[in-house]
Amino acid sequence: MIRYEQFVLTNGLKVYVHEDSSTPMAAVNILYNVGSRDEDPNRTGFAHLFEHLMFGGSQHIPVYDEPLQKVGGENNAFTSPDITNYYITLPAANLETAFWLESDRMLSLSFDPQVLQVQQKVVIEEFKQRYLNQPYGDVWLRLRPLAYQHHPYQWATIGKDISHIEDATLDDVKQFFFKHYLPNNAVMVVAGNVTVEQVKQLCKKWFEPIEAGNPYVRDLIQEPIQTEARFLETSADVPLNVLYKVYHMPGRFDENYYKADLLADVLGRGKSSRLYQQLLKGNRLFSQVSAHNTGSLDPGLLVVSGSLNAGVSLEEADAAVDSILQELVAAPVPEEELLKVKNQAEATLAFSEVELLNRAMNLAYAANAGNADWVNQEADRIQAVTPDDVQQMAQQLLTKQNSSTMYYRAKA
Template identity: 80%
Template sequence: MIRYEQFTLDNGLRVYVHEDPTTPMACVNILYNVGSRDEDPGRTGFAHLFEHLMFGGSRHIPIYDEPLQKVGGENNAFTSPDITNYYITLPAANLETAFWLESDRMLSLSFDPQVLDVQQKVVIEEFKQRYLNQPYGDVWLKLRPLAYKRHPYQWATIGKDISHIEDATLGDVRDFFYTYYLPNNALMVVAGNVTVEQVKQLSRKWFESIPAGPAYVRRLPQESPQTEARFLETGADVPLNALYKVFHIPGRFDEGFYTADLMADVLGRGKSSRLYQRLLKEQPLFNQISAYVTGSLDPGLLVVSGSLNPGVTLEEANAALETVLDEIRTEAVPEEELRKVKNQAESTLAFSEVELLNRAMNLAYAANAGNADWVNDEAAKIQAVTTDEMLNMAGRVLQKTNSSTMFYRAEN
């Protein structure tokens, strides 16, 4: 149970406070309600570029990391298709330093052309290293547009083309900042050895004077139901053939998500899973295989991926995989097998909340999605899934007409 109190500043910034007097630390987590799904299809990669730019200096603070390091703090950030998240951990005695730093860059970036030039080069190099020059690095650059035809999940957070970042101007950057990086399009979670009153005072002091902007109303093109199987074959100089198969599932907080999530665990979580037992141990077709869900806020994907043993054809491996999927789709999972993955999921959840920062990030994510209380409902929802619900979900999700399959051939 993550206990919290919440208040909202006059400029619309929502603040959540999770008190934990058992730790000497505090964390400040600021979530901006913007991810790669919010980008213009012709200017992708901006949310991720901003993750870099936000560390390049703000209106009154030229070097972000230096003052934080002096008070024993650490920071980082990440971008997803749904959100951009910045976080600081530091001794609770130095909490105000985090407020000073985060409020200044929410107020305004420095908009230094040199900073933009440097970070463009950093992101372009990251694009090349992680997505273009790494074995299997381009998988999601190809798989996303195969699975999504309308929704902006069709491109990766890095963007769909290097040129979109190369061509970004200071004007583009300024427009993006003043559209999304607003107090009324953000929320802050402060957790650790803090008090609600302390956080209220610091929030008003450092954040309340930052002007709000126009409310962002998200109107994204929605994905139409998939009605036919999709297939793509590609190849590169990689060590082994690989097989990828994805299915559309409900969004992260939609009805049925936990059923789909547990179904993925039955299929491919760990060495006792169906795919591992059937396709590695009994039939040595794959040298590794897994199944997982993307967990995106809008309807996401159940992903099955694996690399094949030498001498095994992609056609042979795909046929064997389809047999396992057919079993899940047509035969109810035994109660004991479902109970096992439930317990695994619940223990993972419990262990994740040992860390103060994880509690803060989970609370922020649920609050941004629509209801902070959802963060405390997960364990109950996991345990409530029944074998009948899983069979019904498998019947809907694991249909071939709902699948996108990619053969990735090793060309060497």
């Protein structure tokens, strides 16, 4: 249970406070309601570029890291298709330093042309190293547009093409910033050895003077229901053939999400899963095989993937995977098997709330999605799933017409 109090500043910034006097630390997490799904299809990769630019100096603070390090703080950030998240941990006694730093870059970045050039080079190099020059690095550059043909989940957070970052101008960057990096488009969570009154006073001092911008109204093209199987084959200089199969599934806070999530766990979570037991330990078709879901806010993907053993054809492996999927379509999961994956899921949830920063992040994520209380309802939702629920979800999701399959062949 993550206990919290909340309030909203006059400029629309939503603030949540989680008091925990058992620690000498504090966490300040600011989630901006912008991810790669909010980008122009011809200017992708901007949300991720901003993850870098936000550390390149703000209006009154030329160097972000230095003053934070002086007070014993650490920081980082991450970008996803749905959000961009910035966080600081530091001794609670130095909390105001975090407010000073975060409020200044919410007010405005420095928009130094040299900083933009440096960070463009950093992101371009990351694109090359992680996505183009690494074995299997381009998997999601290929799978996303196969599975999503309308929704902006069709491109990765790094972007569609290097040229979108190379060609970004200072004006492009300013427009993106003042459209999305606004107090009324953000959620702030302050957690740790703090008080609600203390946070209110610091918010009034540092954040409330920042003017609200025009409200960002998200109006994305939704992905139609897939009506036919999709297939892609590619090859590269990689060690092993790999099979990928993805199926559209409910979004992260949909009422049916955990039915699909537990279905994925039964299929491919750990060494007791069906895929592992039958295709790695049993028939030895794969050297590695698993299933998971993307957990995105809009309808996401249930992903089955595996590296094949030498001498096994992709067609044979695909047929073997499909046979296991159809077992879940045909019969309910035994109670004992479902209970095991429920306990695993609940344990993961409990461990995620041990760390102060994780609690702050989880609270911010649920609040941004629409209801902060969701963060405390997940264990009950996991336990409420029945074997019939899992079978019905399998029947709904694991169909040919809902599938996108990719054969990634190793060049001979």
